[in-house]
Amino acid sequence: MRIDRVKLIAEMARQDVGVADLSQRATVSRATITALRGGKSCNANSVRRVASALGVTVESLLEDGKEH
Known part of the structure; x- marks a missing residue:
């Protein structure tokens, strides 16, 4: 899984x-x-943990147009 670094x-x-x-x-x-x-x-689990720690959804961190 790749998130938008920006x-x-x-x-x-x-x-x-x-x-x-x-x-x-x-x-x-x-x-x-x-x-x-x-x-x-x-991996998806790490991305979920990071999003949770920031209090945001995984989707809000994903690259535009990408599904989780």
């Missing part, structure tokens, strides 16, 4: 959340957050 970065900035803080909240590694911010693909 949407993720913007949401993190809006909430003033850093990589380390988000990784702790989402219980995923910092490397996973860094990979997502870099536009890499990630």
